Amino acid sequence: MLDGRAALKRRLPxxxxxxxxxxxxxVIMAVFAPYLAPKDxxxxxxxxxxxxxxxxxxxxxxxxxxxxxxxxxxxxxILYGSRLALMVALIAGTLTCLIGATLGLMAGYLRGWxxxxxxxxxxxxxxxxxxxxSILLIAVLGPGISSIIIAIVVIDWTRFAxxxxxxxxxxxxxxxxxxxxxxxxxxLSTMVAEILPNVLPxxxxxxxxxxxxxxxxxxxxxxxxxxxxxxxxxxxxxISEGRTSIHxxxxxLVFPLITLFLTVLSFSQLGEGLKDRYDPVLR
Amino acid sequence: MQLLRSVLIxxxxxxxxxxxxxVIVFFVIRVVPGNPIAMMLPPGATExxxxxxxxxxxxxxxxxxxxxxWVSGVLQGDFGTSITTKQPVLALILSRLPATLELSIMAxxxxxxxxxxxxxTGTRLRGTKTEAxxxxxxxxxxxxxxxxxGLFLIxxxxxxxxxxxxxxxxxxxxxLPFSTNFYLFESVFRLRFDLWLDIVSHMFMPAxxxxxxxxxxxxxxxxxxxxxxxxxxxxTLARTKGYSxxxxxxxxxxxxxxxxxxxxxxxxxxxxxxxxxxxxxxxxYEGLGxxxxxxVINRDLPLIQGIVILFAVIFTAVNLVxxxxxxxxxxxxxxx
Numbered sequence: 001m002l003d004g005r006a007a008l009k010r011r012l013p014x015x016x017x018x019x020x021x022x023x024x025x026x027v028i029m030a031v032f033a034p035y036l037a038p039k040d041x042x043x044x045x046x047x048x049x050x051x052x053x054x055x056x057x058x059x060x061x062x063x064x065x066x067x068x069x070x071x072x073x074x075x076x077x078i079l080y081g082s083r084l085a086l087m088v089a090l091i092a093g094t095l096t097c098l099i100g101a102t103l104g105l106m107a108g109y110l111r112g113w114x115x116x117x118x119x120x121x122x123x124x125x126x127x128x129x130x131x132x133x134s135i136l137l138i139a140v141l142g143p144g145i146s147s148i149i150i151a152i153v154v155i156d157w158t159r160f161a162x163x164x165x166x167x168x169x170x171x172x173x174x175x176x177x178x179x180x181x182x183x184x185x186x187x188l189s190t191m192v193a194e195i196l197p198n199v200l201p202x203x204x205x206x207x208x209x210x211x212x213x214x215x216x217x218x219x220x221x222x223x224x225x226x227x228x229x230x231x232x233x234x235x236x237x238x239i240s241e242g243r244t245s246i247h248x249x250x251x252x253l254v255f256p257l258i259t260l261f262l263t264v265l266s267f268s269q270l271g272e273g274l275k276d277r278y279d280p281v282l283r
Numbered sequence: 284m285q286l287l288r289s290v291l292i293x294x295x296x297x298x299x300x301x302x303x304x305x306v307i308v309f310f311v312i313r314v315v316p317g318n319p320i321a322m323m324l325p326p327g328a329t330e331x332x333x334x335x336x337x338x339x340x341x342x343x344x345x346x347x348x349x350x351x352x353w354v355s356g357v358l359q360g361d362f363g364t365s366i367t368t369k370q371p372v373l374a375l376i377l378s379r380l381p382a383t384l385e386l387s388i389m390a391x392x393x394x395x396x397x398x399x400x401x402x403x404t405g406t407r408l409r410g411t412k413t414e415a416x417x418x419x420x421x422x423x424x425x426x427x428x429x430x431x432x433g434l435f436l437i438x439x440x441x442x443x444x445x446x447x448x449x450x451x452x453x454x455x456x457x458x459l460p461f462s463t464n465f466y467l468f469e470s471v472f473r474l475r476f477d478l479w480l481d482i483v484s485h486m487f488m489p490a491x492x493x494x495x496x497x498x499x500x501x502x503x504x505x506x507x508x509x510x511x512x513x514x515x516x517x518x519t520l521a522r523t524k525g526y527s528x529x530x531x532x533x534x535x536x537x538x539x540x541x542x543x544x545x546x547x548x549x550x551x552x553x554x555x556x557x558x559x560x561x562x563x564x565x566x567x568y569e570g571l572g573x574x575x576x577x578x579v580i581n582r583d584l585p586l587i588q589g590i591v592i593l594f595a596v597i598f599t600a601v602n603l604v605x606x607x608x609x610x611x612x613x614x615x616x617x618x619x
Contacts, residue, residue, distance in 0.1 A: 120296075120299065120300075120303070121303075123296065123299075123300045123303075124299075124300050124303035124304055124307065126553075126598070127300050127301070127303075127304050127594075127595040127598045127599050128304060128308075128591065128594070128595065129556070129557040129560055129572075129591070129594040129598075130557055131557060131558070131560040131561045131572075132557075132560045132572070132575050132576075132579075132590070132591060132594065133591075135560075135575075135576060135579050136308075136311065136312065136579055136587065136591070137311070139315050139579045139580075139582070140311055140312070140314055140315050212426075213428075216428050216430060216431070219430070220430055220561050223430075223561075223564075223565075224561075224564065224576060239434065243434070243437070243565070246437065246438070246441070246442055247442065250438070250442060253434070253438065254438065257431070257434050257435070257438075260431065261427060261431055261435075264426065264427055264428070264431065265423070265426050265427060268425075268426035268427070269422075269426060272422070272426070
């Protein structure tokens with residue numbers, strides 16, 4: 001008890017603090033995008049194309065981070081782009097976690113033919129090149145946010161299943177599980193009431209890491225022009241446009257790239273920080 | 284006998300994996316919306332034209348029938364004909380495979396050099412500020428995927444300080460005397476170092492982008508194993524015998540610490556090869572991955588199928604080799 005309180009009082013490690021601050025800011029950006037964005041993210045004005053950010057000569061007031069080749073405001077598009085990024089991170093991350101962890105738990109604890117089936121599935125999945133597989137899935141499902149989410153879930157469930165399966169197997173061999181079974185608990189109830197709480201810290205860490213991966217996958221799919229309609233503001237779409245006009249307008253690439261970098265880094269550092277602090281298994 | 288049996292079992296599961304991949308990819312791409320045949324005909328083509336071409340590519344038969352035809356072709360080395368280029372799929376894939384293999388191997392070498400160097404430097408200078416810097420940069424490099432490193436490299440070395448090429452595989456105006464598509468190897472073989480330099484300056488950026496996350500993994504794991512090994516008695520003994528610290532690390536600790544890293548590198552190498560798909564796209568590098576994305580965009584079903592299967596074969600082959608090497612190197616596993 002005392003130990004727990006001491007741990008709470010201990011100062012947060014800087015990487016947990018910094019990554020939480022950035023992700024918190026991002027949530028505010030996403031939620032209040034309509035109030036924060038100085039311009040309409042879709043408004044085009046070819047007269048105002050490729051304006052530089054405010055400190056460079058030739059900038060126009062009002063376009064803080066400059067404009068892209070169609071005259072759309074970079075800052076406003078980044079703000080609106082955070083909505084799609086966070087939505088994909090939360091929904092795809094959570095669904096992947098639910099499905100992957102459930103399958104991993106079943107394979108690791110129930111063993112037998114359930115394990116055989118799931119393990120073989122994992123082997124087959126690991127033989128697919130993930131980026132190509134996701135691009136293929138989007139081609140099948142058609143563009144749109146729900147397609148991105150389905151593609152991420154279909155491809156990434158193995159990340160959870162592999163780790164949780166091994167972990168559930170290790171837990172299942174422990175004495176407390178045997179004593180729960182002796183005391184008359186059923187298999188399913190043992191799995192949910194005894195094993196699950198003990199692998200939960202691992203699941204939370206993996207979930208945080210998965211959210212970062214989901215953001216990257218969404219950016220890659222937008223980069224290949226397959227995620228959602230090309231007009232809608234996405235970080236990956238902006239990066240794709242910035243890559244082609246890199247010698248004329250570096251800011252179209254740099255600002256969304258920095259935003260994406262900080263977001264991915266934050267999810268990953270948050271996960272690693274949580275792992276060091278709370279998860280005895282993955283550590 | 285034990286070893287032989289486990290090898291056979293391993294080969295069996297590998298076969299099941301490949302069959303699983305073939306079945307899944309075949310049926311997934313059959314539900315791709317958009318008619319590839321209608322896309323390849325010029326406007327004004329009649330219904331009869333479409334039907335004739337559909338029959339030519341065997342797309343008028345039922346899906347299980349198509350699968351059987353395709354499988355029997357594959358077993359005879361015939362992967363079908365690409366719909367967009369009208370060339371045999373196998374020839375197309377083989378023309379692009381060398382580019383991707385060279386890129387992956389170059390990335391692997393860079394990763395081993397950087398990662399190994401970081402681990403050794405960190406071990407040699409343990410307890411100093413340099414070690415802390417190495418740890419932090421490893422952590423950063425691990426957190427961010429190759430796609431983002433590629434974009435940063437394009438900005439820094441392609442635009443800010445333009446020292447490397449950031450698109451293509453070789454300068455298009457150059458005359459290439461090559462008879463294979465292994466440009467990098469063949470330029471060395473033919474002693475054409477002018478061409479070699481041009482090829483390397485094209486490949487270095489994408490290879491480095493692929494290498495950075497792997498280098499970080501190698502650096503972290505090798506440093507961890509070295510740290511554990513350095514505490515063992517025999518290392519202390521070598522030190523009391525008066526060997527230099529460099530000798531102790533390189534000759535005494537490293538050979539024992541390297542095994543876990545070797546097996547990890549094998550597994551991570553497959554992730555690296557999977558990463559070439561988007562990195563090739565990013566750097567407009569004419570490899571397999573770039574061709575695969577175009578194939579998806581053009582709905583070139585036979586080509587997509589062939590490329591995915593080839594990737595799966597490469598992945599499972601790498602994993603198989605790693606497992607066998609591990610079993611051969613680690614006597615404890617041979618009789619387990």
